[in-house]
Amino acid sequence: MTTDSVTLTIDGNSVTVPKGTKVIDAAREAGKNIPHFCYHPGLPVDGNCRMCISDIRTWNPRAEKHMPARRPAVACWVDAEENMQVFTDTPEVKKARASVMEFLLINHPIDCPICDKAGECMLQDYYMLHDRAPSKLREEKVHKPRLVPFGKRIVYNGERCILCSRCTRFTTHVTKTHELGIVNRGDRAIVEVLEGGDFANAYTDNVADICPVGALTKTDFRFKKRVWFLKHTDSVCGGCSRNCNTVVDHDGSEVIRIMPRERAGVNDWWMCNEGRDLYKEHAALARPAATLRIDGLEGGTASSITTWVGEKLAEYKKSDAAAVLVSPWISNEEAWLLSFLLGKLKIGHLDVMTGRTEGALPADDLLHTDDPNPNRAGAIAAGIVPDKKAGKGIDEIKAAIEAGEIEFLLLWGPHFGNDLDPELLSKVATVVQITDEHDAVSDAAAAVLPLRTWAERDGTWTNFEGHTSRFRRSLRPPAGALDGFDLLMQLCAAAGVKSPAKSLRDARKKLKQDPDSDVRAIVDGKFTFPEQSALYRHTSGAREV
Amino acid sequence: MSTLEFSAAAKERLEWLRTRYPKEHQRALILPVLSMAQREFGWVGPEVVHFVAAQIPVPAIQVEEVATFYTMYNKQPIGRWHLQVCHNLSCSLMGAEIVLEHVEKKLGIARGETTEDGEFTLIGAECLGSCGTAPMMQVNDHYHENLSLQDVDDLLEKLRATPDQEANPADLPFGCGSGPSRALPRDGARLEAGRAVHVPHHGETPVTHEVAERPKEAAGQPVTDAWTPQGMAQ
Ligand code: SF4
Ligand code: SF4
Ligand code: FES
Ligand code: FES
Numbered sequence: 030m031t032t033d034s035v036t037l038t039i040d041g042n043s044v045t046v047p048k049g050t051k052v053i054d055a056a057r058e059a060g061k062n063i064p065h066f067c068y069h070p071g072l073p074v075d076g077n078c079r080m081c082i083s084d085i086r087t088w089n090p091r092a093e094k095h096m097p098a099r100r101p102a103v104a105c106w107v108d109a110e111e112n113m114q115v116f117t118d119t120p121e122v123k124k125a126r127a128s129v130m131e132f133l134l135i136n137h138p139i140d141c142p143i144c145d146k147a148g149e150c151m152l153q154d155y156y157m158l159h160d161r162a163p164s165k166l167r168e169e170k171v172h173k174p175r176l177v178p179f180g181k182r183i184v185y186n187g188e189r190c191i192l193c194s195r196c197t198r199f200t201t202h203v204t205k206t207h208e209l210g211i212v213n214r215g216d217r218a219i220v221e222v223l224e225g226g227d228f229a230n231a232y233t234d235n236v237a238d239i240c241p242v243g244a245l246t247k248t249d250f251r252f253k254k255r256v257w258f259l260k261h262t263d264s265v266c267g268g269c270s271r272n273c274n275t276v277v278d279h280d281g282s283e284v285i286r287i288m289p290r291e292r293a294g295v296n297d298w299w300m301c302n303e304g305r306d307l308y309k310e311h312a313a314l315a316r317p318a319a320t321l322r323i324d325g326l327e328g329g330t331a332s333s334i335t336t337w338v339g340e341k342l343a344e345y346k347k348s349d350a351a352a353v354l355v356s357p358w359i360s361n362e363e364a365w366l367l368s369f370l371l372g373k374l375k376i377g378h379l380d381v382m383t384g385r386t387e388g389a390l391p392a393d394d395l396l397h398t399d400d401p402n403p404n405r406a407g408a409i410a411a412g413i414v415p416d417k418k419a420g421k422g423i424d425e426i427k428a429a430i431e432a433g434e435i436e437f438l439l440l441w442g443p444h445f446g447n448d449l450d451p452e453l454l455s456k457v458a459t460v461v462q463i464t465d466e467h468d469a470v471s472d473a474a475a476a477v478l479p480l481r482t483w484a485e486r487d488g489t490w491t492n493f494e495g496h497t498s499r500f501r502r503s504l505r506p507p508a509g510a511l512d513g514f515d516l517l518m519q520l521c522a523a524a525g526v527k528s529p530a531k532s533l534r535d536a537r538k539k540l541k542q543d544p545d546s547d548v549r550a551i552v553d554g555k556f557t558f559p560e561q562s563a564l565y566r567h568t569s570g571a572r573e574v
Numbered sequence: 575m576s577t578l579e580f581s582a583a584a585k586e587r588l589e590w591l592r593t594r595y596p597k598e599h600q601r602a603l604i605l606p607v608l609s610m611a612q613r614e615f616g617w618v619g620p621e622v623v624h625f626v627a628a629q630i631p632v633p634a635i636q637v638e639e640v641a642t643f644y645t646m647y648n649k650q651p652i653g654r655w656h657l658q659v660c661h662n663l664s665c666s667l668m669g670a671e672i673v674l675e676h677v678e679k680k681l682g683i684a685r686g687e688t689t690e691d692g693e694f695t696l697i698g699a700e701c702l703g704s705c706g707t708a709p710m711m712q713v714n715d716h717y718h719e720n721l722s723l724q725d726v727d728d729l730l731e732k733l734r735a736t737p738d739q740e741a742n743p744a745d746l747p748f749g750c751g752s753g754p755s756r757a758l759p760r761d762g763a764r765l766e767a768g769r770a771v772h773v774p775h776h777g778e779t780p781v782t783h784e785v786a787e788r789p790k791e792a793a794g795q796p797v798t799d800a801w802t803p804q805g806m807a808q
Binding site for chain 1: 620623633634635636638639642643644645
């Protein structure tokens with residue numbers, strides 16, 4: 030054992046952690062969730078709520094025994110020490126914890142029936158787990174402002190607030206924008222946006238996620254859905270090349286909200302407001318229909334059109350007159366299979382397009398990057414690059430189209446408008462568009478195949494720093510929309526190329542991608558959280574593939 | 575931008591105060607600079623909060639947090655004379671409510687209000703540490719103790735007749751600890767304002783408290799209920 034680590038016991042279980050680890054984190058490591066409100070792994074310790082009190086006994090080397098605790102200590106504040114004994118569940122601790130609950134609930138309005146947090150509220154869950162006693166209060170509860178807008182996206186309810194300071198620490202230490210503060214004192218204390226100020230940074234919605242109670246609610250989610258009706262699917266935000274890991278909360282056919290999911294090294298616990306609003310863009314998408322506009326072949330089915338495209342591709346084997354442009358929204362697996370297919374067919378004019386440019390925020394210090402597309406890095410890594418010898422890159426392809434040298438152009442994915450205008454495309458004899466978005470080209474292309482969106486299919490994306498994240502299917506795809514990977518398998522078959530992978534899973538294995546390999550070992554999902562609470566799902570790490 | 579500006583004396587004091595706190599803890603300047611600002615501008619409204627924040631500099635919200643936490647910072651404009659009548663326990667026993675009502679009637683204002691002519695602001699204050707000479711009131715920086723209603727009447731008249739005085743730079747705050755030149759009298763003497771201050775100094779017998787012995791740990795048996803709150807023992 031090195032001097033940099035300490036070994037202590039948590040409820041009898043021994044655990045070794047680096048020196049300086051807080052007891053509450055050591056307990057997480059040992060698989061024990063110590064109840065807490067103000068503690069958050071992404072924020073500096075504050076130690077104000079006292080919910081994490083535990084019986085913490087230090088080892089006295091001279092007396093050669095553990096010193097009995099004089100009083101309960103807060104596990105989120107105390108550093109783990111060598112040979113320390115921590116008890117988190119003794120009758121005394123439980124009693125003290127129940128007292129903390131009683132104190133926190135003294136002035137709480139308990140308006141759970143109309144509170145958006147109900148069902149994922151730590152106060153509710155912990156009350157059920159640790160208190161369960163009726164209120165002894167006979168006096169009128171303290172009244173505070175209840176409908177205070179904090180900027181356009183957040184509404185504050187002072188009566189529900191337990192003054193844990195998570196939100197103020199977020200604006201102080203994470204965004205460093207310093208909008209929120211706790212003003213006044215004692216039972217008059219409330220969270221406030223400074224008079225004349227605004228709460229408008231790009232990450233405001235995170236405060237509502239980390240608020241342990243329903244004091245901060247999002248205008249976008251207020252009164253929209255009871256949380257227990259939500260289904261949760263692990264996903265990834267495509268809003269920029271950060272690839273924030275998310276949870277899509279939906280009802281199967283419609284996304285209700287998007288929440289961040291803990292992923293160390295990518296987005297930690299946070300995501301930006303723009304990423305949360307992406308579902309609105311998704312809901313408004315005009316979806317294309319399978320179309321074939323070739324004389325004598327009109328009106329095929331999706332699979333007959335796919336076969337036609339595959340055969341057409343094979344016709345252009347080794348030809349200089351075919352080119353493929355790919356959107357940076359393609360998944361790694363699709364990109365890998367597509368580049369394999371084109372490699373076999375020796376179609377070398379292949380490149381990634383600019384993709385989406387609308388919604389490009391300036392890159393900031395926290396998360397947002399300046400590329401509002403998820404998978405440029407992954408697509409390139411998976412082989413969407415011009416052939417080394419004779420392949421043309423996007424600019425050369427454009428020049429070739431201009432010069433009338435390209436007869437067959439395959440466009441994979443949406444958002445090519447920034448590279449190719451319809452006039453340019455009219456110079457190509459056969460344009461095949463495989464996309465999830467209907468646009469001007471869909472009206473003219475020789476063939477259109479409808480694709481499933483990021484919310485409707487499985488895949489992985491790789492962010493600009495090389496971290497791979499996995500998104501899963503949340504929504505039922507509209508009738509006819511094709512899974513990108515399946516479609517590519519069919520294209521392979523039609524083009525007479527044997528696919529190197531039997532399935533998506535197989536592809537992921539062959540790609541040697543383990544989207545979860547760089548997920549930090551300590552993730553919330555491993556802890557014994559109250560299972561009925563949906564809240565913790567949003568802090569869970571990536572699960573097994 | 576704010577048009578506020580500190581006086582020359584305050585500016586000088588501010589620079590001196592800066593040297594009193596480590597570089598990484600300049601935030602600690604909030605308290606003394608706020609109280610300096612209150613002296614200079616009368617109250618600490620939003621404009622003053624931003625001004626103070628810019629002086630230190632810290633984010634304005636941190637100044638607001640401090641300014642609203644302490645009741646001694648005036649978040650509203652106050653009159654020329656700030657009457658703070660103590661109405662905590664000792665003073666109440668000695669008739670603080672009568673004093674308060676008397677002042678209210680006399681000035682025609684309720685607690686928390688300011689007279690129309692801007693002369694007086696009246697508030698009920700919590701214990702001002704002068705219980706031995708209750709009832710009492712603080713007027714601006716000075717204590718007036720052992721009040722009778724006659725005293726109050728006289729005092730109010732006297733205050734009305736007192737002209738504004740030049741600000742005294744010596745009144746500017748020194749922050750935590752003592753200032754360089756204004757050590758308090760060491761013999762427990764009365765300060766000029768009539769406030770009885772007892773300053774303990776070396777050589778005085780310190781007050782001691784009996785410390786109860788803690789329960790002994792039985793052999794091998796950890797004392798688990800050492801901190802069980804009273805009345806909650808199993
Ligand atoms: S609003 Fe929520 S996060 Fe902020 S202090 Fe109150 S309870 Fe904590
Ligand atoms: S920072 Fe980028 S990836 Fe993360 S939520 Fe925002 S848009 Fe999405
Ligand atoms: S979680 Fe430890 S005091 Fe709040
Ligand atoms: S009660 Fe009035 S000074 Fe203490």
